[in-house]
Ligand SMILES: Nc1ncnc2c1ncn2[C@@H]1O[C@H](COP(=O)(O)OP(=O)(O)OP(=O)(O)O)[C@@H](O)[C@H]1O
């Protein structure tokens with residue numbers, strides 16, 4: 001089934017770490033009055049779940065089995081997105097440095113990707129049916145999860161800009177953050193292509209834009225893409 005059926009507005013946004021995908025996507029979804037899905041949070045949630053249960057992240061089959069069944073619930077209101085497993089709110093726990101350091105081991109597990117991509121498509125279809133559309137962001141949304149999205153965007157920013165943004169957030173030095181951002185992108189690139197735009201994907205370079213400028217730039221691409229639809 002095509003996600004973009006029935007006049008629903010499906011906006012797919014990919015890009016490397018620290019380009020502003022999550023913050024900009026939330027603002028864009030809010031402005032458009034549609035749902036928001038942070039797919040990176042799903043890989044983080046599975047990482048947290050496996051560590052919490054003592055599952056070795058290098059045991060690929062065991063982690064992929066958990067991906068199929070773990071009780072994940074993603075809240076898709078862009079004004080207040082939530083991440084829960086069972087009745088436990090793990091929105092803050094999945095942002096800790098230990099989860100950030102381990103998440104690539106989970107995200108590069110192809111058995112995991114198969115399960116989470118299935119869940120992402122189901123969620124996107126449900127949220128879009130409920131709200132008229134969805135903005136989904138990650139690393140493979142424009143290419144694998146929703147290649148037929150109404151609008152497909154690759155958000156980029158120079159390495160310097162991305163490191164400075166992350167360093168500001170983590171209150172760490174640019175040098176310490178460089179390793180985290182660049183190394184994680186290198187590891188994640190093994191299974192998803194998000195450093196260059198695929199055919200038909202519009203690049204939005206946020207290097208020299210402030211936050212509001214990035215939101216406006218994405219909304220302009222959405223407007224143009226809707227017009228073509
Ligand atoms: N021009 C800009 N556009 C977007 N975000 C910006 C901009 N300038 C600074 N930021 C800030 O950069 C930080 C990183 O943004 P965000 O978490 O949305 O990135 P991301 O691409 O989703 O990263 P990751 O994939 O690692 O989760 C946020 O604190 C955001 O407010």
Ligand SMILES: Nc1ccn([C@H]2C[C@H](O)[C@@H](COP(=O)(O)O)O2)c(=O)n1
Pocket residue numbers: 017039040041043044103104107108137138139140141184188192
């Ligand atoms: N569609 C996606 C989304 C995310 N990932 C990976 C990349 C990161 O290492 C991790 C967490 O993502 P973030 O919260 O930093 O955006 O998940 C992926 O492989 N595919």
